[in-house]
Structures are given as structure tokens and as C-alpha cells.
Amino acid sequence: MTDCTIKGVGASDAIYDGSDFKIAIVHARWNEQVIKALLDGTISSLCGFKVKRENIFIESVPGSYELPYITHLMADSHKYDAVISIGVLIKGSTMHFEYIADAVSQGLMQSQIATKTPVIFGVLTCLTEEQALQRAGLTPDGHNHGEDWGAAAVEMAAKRHLYL
Numbered sequence: 827m828t829d830c831t832i833k834g835v836g837a838s839d840a841i842y843d844g845s846d847f848k849i850a851i852v853h854a855r856w857n858e859q860v861i862k863a864l865l866d867g868t869i870s871s872l873c874g875f876k877v878k879r880e881n882i883f884i885e886s887v888p889g890s891y892e893l894p895y896i897t898h899l900m901a902d903s904h905k906y907d908a909v910i911s912i913g914v915l916i917k918g919s920t921m922h923f924e925y926i927a928d929a930v931s932q933g934l935m936q937s938q939i940a941t942k943t944p945v946i947f948g949v950l951t952c953l954t955e956e957q958a959l960q961r962a963g964l965t966p967d968g969h970n971h972g973e974d975w976g977a978a979a980v981e982m983a984a985k986r987h988l989y990l
């Protein structure tokens with residue numbers, strides 16, 4: 827390894843081709859501006875890996891707490907090669923953030939293990955609005971994490987087919 831990063835995802839181990847994959851995206855509607863940017867980044871990343879636009883299936887839910895339920899139904903249907911679950915949690919002044927973040931992350935992990943369908947954790951858990959904007963590529967120094975989630979979905983879908 828010559829060029830490697832300290833932080834963030836390293837270089838891919840292969841060139842992945844998503845042209846035969848069906849990918850589901852479930853997104854929450856809370857914090858809509860950030861969600862929209864993340865959704866756009868995810869779709870454009872999937873298309874960059876040759877996933878056909880007609881093979882990207884999008885569903886929405888009110889908030890992040892609802893993500894695990896619909897994600898699980900989609901993953902358990904075995905109609906999709908991967909499911910990407912997108913939400914944006916921004917910490918407020920109560921414990922709400924902690925409870926939802928914990929429930930959602932556990933729910934999504936359980937879902938992929940139980941169904942053997944890869945579930946991509948596209949949930950931002952931000953302490954400030956600024957962090958959310960940065961991670962959606964909406965600030966000059968930002969990076970749209972949706973791009974990483976699209977890449978992760980295609981890689982995990984390919985690896986699922988290798989080992990299942």
C-alpha cells in the first residue's frame with residue numbers, strides 16, 4: 827500500500843460492476859435539505875457503478891426511527907441485492923438523539939444479519955447542523971457520504987453473491 831489515508835474509506839480492492847444489481851434506498855424525511863443531498867449523492871454513486879436507474883428503488887419514511895422496519899421488510903423480501911438506509915439525526919437538548927441512534931443502528935445491523943441482505947448504514951449522527959451539512963457535501967470543505975454508501979452497496983452486493 828503506497829497511498830493510504832488515515833481517515834475515511836481506503837482504496838477499493840476491486841472494480842465493481844453494478845449493472846445486474848437491484849438496490850433499494852429507504853430514506854427518512856427529517857432534515858430534508860441534508861437528506862436530499864445525500865440521496866442525490868447515493869444515486870449518482872450507484873449510477874457511477876453502472877447500476878441502472880430503473881433498478882434503484884426508493885422508499886421514504888417519516889423519521890430515522892422508522893428506517894429499520896421498512897429496511898427489514900425490503901431486505902427480507904430478497905428482491906434487492908442491497909438496501910441503503912438513509913437518515914440524518916441531529917442532536918437536540920434531550921436524550922432523543924441517543925435513543926434513536928442506538929435503536930436504529932442496532933435494528934439495521936440485526937436486519938442484515940437476519941436476512942443475509944447487505945444493509946448500508948447511511949445514517950448521520952451529528953452533534954451540530956454544520957456537521958450534517960459537511961457530511962452531505964453542502965459546505966465548501968464537505969464530502970457527500972452518499973457517494974461512499976453507493977460504493978459500499980455495490981461492493982457488498984458483489985461480495986454477497988461470492989459467498990452466498
Ligand code: DLZ
Nearest residue numbers: 854856888889890891913914915916922
Ligand atoms: C422526533 C425526531 C427528532 C426530535 N429528531 C429527529 C432527527 O433529528 N432525525 C430524524 O430522522 N428523526 C427525528 N425525529 C423523528 C423520529 O425519528 C420518528 O420519526 C418519530 O419519533 C416517530 O416515530
